[in-house]
Amino acid sequence: MIFERLNVGFLRRYYRLMNWYAWRGGAKTAVTMQDTAISSPEGSIPLRIYRVESEQAERLIVYFHGGGWVLGDLETHRPFCEQLCASTRSMVVAVDYRLAPGHPFPAAVQDCQAATRWALENSAALHAAGLPVFVAGDSAGGNLAAVVAKSVGSLAGQILIYPVTAHYSLELPSYAENASGYGLTRNLMIWFWDTYLRGSTAGAPSVRELSTPLDWESAGELPPALVLTAEFDPLRDEGIRFSELLSASGTPCRHRLFNGALHGFLCSEGLSRHHLEGMLEMIDWLDSITLR
Numbered sequence: 049m050i051f052e053r054l055n056v057g058f059l060r061r062y063y064r065l066m067n068w069y070a071w072r073g074g075a076k077t078a079v080t081m082q083d084t085a086i087s088s089p090e091g092s093i094p095l096r097i098y099r100v101e102s103e104q105a106e107r108l109i110v111y112f113h114g115g116g117w118v119l120g121d122l123e124t125h126r127p128f129c130e131q132l133c134a135s136t137r138s139m140v141v142a143v144d145y146r147l148a149p150g151h152p153f154p155a156a157v158q159d160c161q162a163a164t165r166w167a168l169e170n171s172a173a174l175h176a177a178g179l180p181v182f183v184a185g186d187s188a189g190g191n192l193a194a195v196v197a198k199s200v201g202s203l204a205g206q207i208l209i210y211p212v213t214a215h216y217s218l219e220l221p222s223y224a225e226n227a228s229g230y231g232l233t234r235n236l237m238i239w240f241w242d243t244y245l246r247g248s249t250a251g252a253p254s255v256r257e258l259s260t261p262l263d264w265e266s267a268g269e270l271p272p273a274l275v276l277t278a279e280f281d282p283l284r285d286e287g288i289r290f291s292e293l294l295s296a297s298g299t300p301c302r303h304r305l306f307n308g309a310l311h312g313f314l315c316s317e318g319l320s321r322h323h324l325e326g327m328l329e330m331i332d333w334l335d336s337i338t339l340r
Contacts, residue, residue, distance in 0.1 A: 056118065056149065063119040070318040071127035077134035078102075083122075088162040090155065094144035095163060096122045097174070098133035105139040107204070107338055108176045110164045112196075114187030114209075114315060116240030117148050117156050125186075128315040132184075135327045136334055139176050141167050145192070148244045156244075157258050160192045164200045180204030180338050182271075186315045187232075187283070188212050188240070194261040194273075194290070203271045205337050207330060209314050210278050213290040214262040215241060215250050222284035230280040232311040237282055262290050268297035274333040275303045276326055281311035304329055 078101040085092045099105065109132065113125040122144045133140045145159035164183060171177050182205045185193035190211025197206040216238060217223055227234040241250075248255050256263045273294050277287040284305070291303035306313060306322050313322040 060119050060121070063115060064121070064124050067124045067127070067316050070316055072318075074127055074131075074318055077130045079130045079133050081126075081130075086163065086166045088159065090146075090158055090162075093159050093163055094122065096126075096129070096142040096144070098129050098140040098142070100134055100137060100139075103137065105176060105179060106137045107180045107182060107334060108139045108141065108167060108171065108174070109136070109182045109184050109207070110160075110167050110196075111140050111142045112145065112160050112183070112185035112189035112192040113142065114185065114189045114312075115147075116236070117153070117188045117244040118240055119147070120189075125315055127318075128186075131323075131327065132330075136331050138182075138334070139174065139179070141174075149246060152246045153244050153248050153255070154258055156188075156192055157195055160196050161200055164196050164203075168200070168202055182207060182334070184209070186210060187311065188244075190287075191259070191261065195258055197271055197273070198261070198264070198267075199258075205272045205274070205334075206270070207333075208273060208275045208287070208290070209326075210276060210281055210283050210311050211261075211287050211290065212237075212283055213260065214286040215245075215256075215260050217262075217283070217286045220285035220289075222286075223282045226280050226282045226284070230282075230310050232282055234282055262286055262293065264293070266297050267294045267299055270294065270297075270299045272300040272337055273302070274330065275301060276314065276329065277303070277305050278309035278311050278313055278322075279305060279307045280309065283311060302333055 113120040143163040146155040183193040184207035186209035190208040275291040294301035309322040
């Protein structure tokens with residue numbers, strides 16, 4: 049596979065450049081940033097805290113970036129996190145979790161769990177005492193958000209943006225319909241999964257519990273969820289099926305399919321029509337949870 053012959057460092061630089069190019073000249077936001085780090089049993093976890101200037105946040109969102117557990121960092125998703133912070137009137141804590149192949153599964157899960165617990169335990173120090181705490185993420189970050197929502201308590205909700213929820217999902221129609229030509233490809237997802245789970249057995253119960261939410265026997269007693277999916281995306285159907293599993297398990301879930309959209313429309317396309325519609329959907333859902 050071509051991706052196995054490419055240098056991961058090159059791919060990471062390309063992903064950062066791609067996101068920078070998409071957001072060049074984007075709208076400015078009145079947002080401040082603070083870089084910090086927390087300690088965990090596995091080492092230091094870098095965080096970036098976004099705050100709206102001269103305005104009290106209405107909620108706190110712990111955010112996990114996408115990139116197939118291999119790509120992405122605080123910079124690739126900086127423009128989106130700024131928009132998320134300003135548009136939703138939220139404090140955003142972005143997590144720079146460890147990446148495969150240097151740190152395969154379950155390193156990313158461990159870092160995201162630790163960062164979320166830290167945010168819950170230190171809300172007063174963050175000047176967010178009493179605010180509802182959400183987790184959110186796109187693509188692989190949506191996968192991590194779903195796993196954290198099940199394994200960490202006291203969360204107000206979860207936002208899953210075109211999430212990875214099943215290992216490969218090759219039997220689903222969206223994997224065949226959108227195998228190539230729409231950015232994220234079938235082969236790239238296979239490479240991401242193989243790189244992330246290297247050294248682990250995909251079918252093992254302990255691995256499935258922390259990596260493939262669609263395999264959960266039940267998704268009940270979880271915080272309310274918003275699931276956003278894109279029409280031209282290999283991950284479309286697994287996102288839809290996970291939203292159905294949540295609803296069938298009794299977890300309040302709102303799902304919206306963005307017709308005509310590609311994977312990455314919210315975080316990697318700049319201020320596109322689909323991005324703006326997605327932001328409005330998140331604002332409406334967040335307000336429905338926190339203002340009811």
